[in-house]
Amino acid sequence: MEITELTVHELQEKIKNKELTIKEINEAYIKRIKEKEPDVQAFITELTEQGLEQAQKIQNKIDNGEKLGELAGIPIGIKDMICTKGIKTTAASKMLENFVAPYDATVMEKINAEEMINLGKLNMDEFAMGGSTEYSYFKKTRNPWDLSRVPGGSSGGSAAAVAANMVPWALGTDTGGSIRQPASFCGIVGLKPTYGLVSRYGVIAFASSLDQVGVFTKDVQDCAMLLNVIAGHDEKDTTSVDIGKKDYTKSLQKNIEGLKIGVPKEFYGDGINPEVKESLNNAILQYKEMGAQVEEFSLDIAQYALATYYIIACAEASSNLGRYDGIRYTYRSKEAKSLKEIYKKSRSEAFGAEVKRRIILGTYVLSSGYYDAYYKRAQQVRTLVMNQFNEAFEKYDIIITPTSPTVAFKIGEKSSNPMEMYLSDICTVSINIAGLPGISIPCGVDKEGMPIGMQLVSKRFGEETIIKAAYAYEQKTKFREKYKPTFKK
Amino acid sequence: MQVSKEEILHIANLAQLELKEDEIEKYMLHLQDILNFANIVKNAPVEGLDITVGANELKNVFRKDEVKQFEDTNSLLQNAPTQEQNMFKIPKVIN
Numbered sequence: 001m002e003i004t005e006l007t008v009h010e011l012q013e014k015i016k017n018k019e020l021t022i023k024e025i026n027e028a029y030i031k032r033i034k035e036k037e038p039d040v041q042a043f044i045t046e047l048t049e050q051g052l053e054q055a056q057k058i059q060n061k062i063d064n065g066e067k068l069g070e071l072a073g074i075p076i077g078i079k080d081m082i083c084t085k086g087i088k089t090t091a092a093s094k095m096l097e098n099f100v101a102p103y104d105a106t107v108m109e110k111i112n113a114e115e116m117i118n119l120g121k122l123n124m125d126e127f128a129m130g131g132s133t134e135y136s137y138f139k140k141t142r143n144p145w146d147l148s149r150v151p152g153g154s155s156g157g158s159a160a161a162v163a164a165n166m167v168p169w170a171l172g173t174d175t176g177g178s179i180r181q182p183a184s185f186c187g188i189v190g191l192k193p194t195y196g197l198v199s200r201y202g203v204i205a206f207a208s209s210l211d212q213v214g215v216f217t218k219d220v221q222d223c224a225m226l227l228n229v230i231a232g233h234d235e236k237d238t239t240s241v242d243i244g245k246k247d248y249t250k251s252l253q254k255n256i257e258g259l260k261i262g263v264p265k266e267f268y269g270d271g272i273n274p275e276v277k278e279s280l281n282n283a284i285l286q287y288k289e290m291g292a293q294v295e296e297f298s299l300d301i302a303q304y305a306l307a308t309y310y311i312i313a314c315a316e317a318s319s320n321l322g323r324y325d326g327i328r329y330t331y332r333s334k335e336a337k338s339l340k341e342i343y344k345k346s347r348s349e350a351f352g353a354e355v356k357r358r359i360i361l362g363t364y365v366l367s368s369g370y371y372d373a374y375y376k377r378a379q380q381v382r383t384l385v386m387n388q389f390n391e392a393f394e395k396y397d398i399i400i401t402p403t404s405p406t407v408a409f410k411i412g413e414k415s416s417n418p419m420e421m422y423l424s425d426i427c428t429v430s431i432n433i434a435g436l437p438g439i440s441i442p443c444g445v446d447k448e449g450m451p452i453g454m455q456l457v458s459k460r461f462g463e464e465t466i467i468k469a470a471y472a473y474e475q476k477t478k479f480r481e482k483y484k485p486t487f488k489k
Numbered sequence: 490m491q492v493s494k495e496e497i498l499h500i501a502n503l504a505q506l507e508l509k510e511d512e513i514e515k516y517m518l519h520l521q522d523i524l525n526f527a528n529i530v531k532n533a534p535v536e537g538l539d540i541t542v543g544a545n546e547l548k549n550v551f552r553k554d555e556v557k558q559f560e561d562t563n564s565l566l567q568n569a570p571t572q573e574q575n576m577f578k579i580p581k582v583i584n
Contacts (some may be wrong), residue, residue, distance in 0.1 A: 377530045387538075418519055
């Protein structure tokens with residue numbers, strides 16, 4: 001097996017047995033990036049040269065007998081939404097094309113403390129607004145399973161880089177599905193933790209009450225390991241919650257006898273592709289065989305969730321993106337003479353169409369005369385959504401839904417129709433509205449060989465339950481041994 | 490749901506955006522589409538429900554009001570298009 005096909009826990013095993021060195025691992029990944037990046041286009045900034053130097057340093061330390069952490073020298077890729085000190089952090093926007101972050105996000109400090117090696121900043125939809133990575137100012141990332149299709153979004157670069165084995169794992173952010181949907185499209189594991197479990201300090205803000213940092217990995221064990229690194233209270237993020245240190249790898253258990261699974265019928269309606277539905281039904285049967293108790297139930301807030309999400313997310317975005325004024329963050333219009341012109345012209349020239357669309361919607365729903373009808377109403381629906389989930393989790397340990405209504409679509413298929421693109425988030429947004437943890441794991445492929453993802457959701461801070469359920473299914477079904485990206489053109 | 494040209498220009502002005510003629514038309518249609526879809530929230534049974542602002546219970550987080558020095562001022566300022574004497578530089582506002 002190629003080095004770059006291994007999971008991180010497999011790499012660790014080989015490092016321990018002296019079958020592989022840190023230098024060999026990083027060289028293999030850098031070679032892989034050189035080979036595959038021209039096709040996949042996942043990186044905004046490659047850090048391969050620095051990466052190699054770092055690998056050499058860590059190798060020297062090991063050779064000198066220094067005791068290092070278990071993840072020292074393991075490569076990683078970082079969504080370009082997360083600030084990395086001294087390195088460009090663009091949010092895939094012309095607005096931040098030359099922005100060099102003055103400090104590290106808390107999650108980056110944690111990654112650096114482990115001495116992991118950041119091999120690059122990964123592509124995304126501009127300011128994480130989109131479901132296909134086509135709204136990046138810089139490039140369109142392609143899906144490694146079929147290069148004519150999107151990798152999903154907004155963290156499409158992270159998902160594609162992991163699926164293409166250009167990095168063993170990556171960080172992303174998820175506001176309405178931006179980790180789970182691309183993980184599903186690219187046939188890998190993607191976890192959005194509970195709101196408040198991971199610090200948002202130093203993560204470029206899109207919708208602050210919904211944003212959460214999470215992980216992309218090749219399997220569930222790696223997912224638990226990387227979550228161990230990034231989770232934890234941070235005084236710099238006042239919405240982060242102190243629940244004490246947990247070891248999520250302890251949840252990697254195969255016995256799910258008696259696990260109570262709820263299947264919300266509204267998530268299996270007409271809008272869901274039949275092949276996706278079939279694949280999900282098979283997965284649910286599999287869970288029954290493994291000893292879970294499965295019950296269908298009604299979660300009728302589903303019909304309001306998408307609208308509620310877009311009202312709240314855009315309202316918050318219109319406020320958060322107010323800071324891009326042409327004064328502090330690199331881009332300024334050359335045409336602007338007065339202060340007012342600096343604001344208006346810089347923003348109009350440097351924001352892409354989708355970002356402007358969402359700022360306009362957000363400003364509209366917050367404006368006098370519409371505030372009560374849209375924004376306030378959406379916040380009340382948010383309460384309703386949370387209440388219904390709370391009720392559901394009194395009965396069930398986890399809820400299973402499709403991650404996305406379809407498999408990865410073709411590049412260009414939805415990029416000119418905003419409503420079509422928004423519908424791609426229909427299964428994931430309610431999880432952010434309620435602040436719940438959700439994981440997407442592959443559960444099959446369609447007739448054309450494109451991966452299908454299944455979403456497991458649990459109550460707030462119920463990461464251990466979904467990791468256990470995901471792990472048990474993965475160990476039983478072995479998706480990675482059966483299917484691989486083909487890079488077909 | 491109809492959105493007028495005046496309305497879209499008013500909103501763009503509030504958002505500090507300048508729209509070109511073709512953009513006005515485009516965003517008007519898109520906004521209408523999205524609002525028509527978003528109107529479903531008006532049917533939700535929310536009578537008597539409080540609003541939710543965030544997914545967590547919100548509570549005040551206090552800390553001592555101590556000045557902490559950010560060492561690398563230059564790294565902050567270098568992102569500004571124009572700067573002078575450790576400050577962001579903008580055109581004259583008051584004549």
